[in-house]
Amino acid sequence: MIHETIPVPVLSTILEDSTGRLTTYCRGRTGLLADDGQRWAVLILPGGSYERIAPAESEPVALAFLAAGIQAFVLEYSVLPRRWPQPFLEGAAALAWLRVHAEEYGFRPDRVAVCGFSAGGHLAGWLAARWDHPMLKQQLGLSPEQVRPDAAVLGYPVVHAARYLAPLGGAEELRLDRQVTGRHSPTFLWATVGDATVPVENTIDYAAALRQQGVSFELHLFSDGPHAMGLADRESARDEAHYNAHAAAWHPLCVDWLKGREG
Template sequence: MRIVEKTITGIDGSTARLTGYVAESSSEMADTARPAMLILPGGGYAMTSERESDPIALRFTAAGYQTFILRYSCAPSRHPVALLQAAQAMRLIRAHADDWRVAPARVALLGFSAGGHLAATLATASGEAALREHGFTEPQEVRPDALLLAYPVITTGPHAHRRSISTLLGPEHRHDAALLDMLSIERHIDGRTPPVFVWHTMTDPTVPVENTLMLIQACHEAGVRVEAHLFPEGGHGLSLATRATARAGSPGAAGEPDPDNVVPAVQIWPDLALTFLAGAFADRP
């Protein structure tokens, strides 16, 4: 295993960090290219969560994926800085397919919360205009082959997580009707959208589950393959929903994990995602 690091400079001069966990060739194992996964942590476009970074990457690395984390630029950077960095990260992964032992037609994109919104913007027609404007003349070339979303921000409408959208656009553009329409993902699902896996909790107090329900309906209407899992309980930002990825509890809890972040019923989602990916990639080289 080796760790690769790349710096991606944004159009505003900010920098993003791409970190990869790459399994190298071994005489003891079959020397074949592996599927890859690019992970976009959440954080309301104000930061990128470490709870949704390395623990997620290592979970999928153990399952045979070459995994990459993009710690993209957040506020004060504004749209489309992070989108262009995510597109560049996808381009780098495919461009280094031989060196990083990646199957370039089996690259998944996994986003959490606001990172889910960023992932969905790249994977759908929502981001096409901005990509073309900034030199990605063929947006399909940087789209993932499968899209995985965990408690994602989807809509800019009545059920929006307004803080994420406002942070992404900044005070100058947070009420820009054209931008809000472009970044409302459910309005831009079409036949070119890759297969979608999504999960959410019904009791999420931060990003309403209606975001995911709107995504499911849009995929269904467009004929896009979608697998959705709605868990009856659990808060927002669960990551793996284990003790290892739980937020620290209150100061009086002596560093114990927040019990609201440990939800055994949710812990199955990585296995469900891997089964989904096996099916989505079954006919790909």
């Protein structure tokens, strides 16, 4: 396995003051049939209320994607007191860097997905919706084609929960459902109805916005389970409440959906 840690300033020298880092979880080329450079890659953005990086949504998720034949990368983006748009800039820089290094890590540059949970889902959604934002060109020198995710996976995302968006600099300005246009990346959504931290209406309203704009998406709602379940299996559950074998079906469903986009 190619397991490396790359500081964010290496991804973009313009972000020289960032303390974030990108960790790789990739299969090396060993002459197997799958080592043909045609794999998908996924950039994982853990949650943590934009205050921390949640371990349950980091390495366990990366290893699950890797086991499914998808090259995985975890971005530990800047959190508070660093405010928006710092995480957005770092996510964009990571996506562009992955495309440049696609051949090195054995995936296709047009098969780069972003996967976020909770606050990381908000960030993933912004990247999927606003990959053409002028600030990415102005501040990072990146073109929309370098940034745009080819697919997006959002788990119980923060969409319009003001308590998590207000500290970043503005709840209304950062609402995810108001960023959606017909240019949004194809999206896989999942959440639990029992989530009392980020109510399921966040996911439902986001799906409605995608539907209104004609964006291709798949939505899975599971009845039981608290917030921050990660994979919802024992490998990522921090306690019994966060283990739910039924909700854990989201990941194989997601892998099938993603690979089904290969054409």
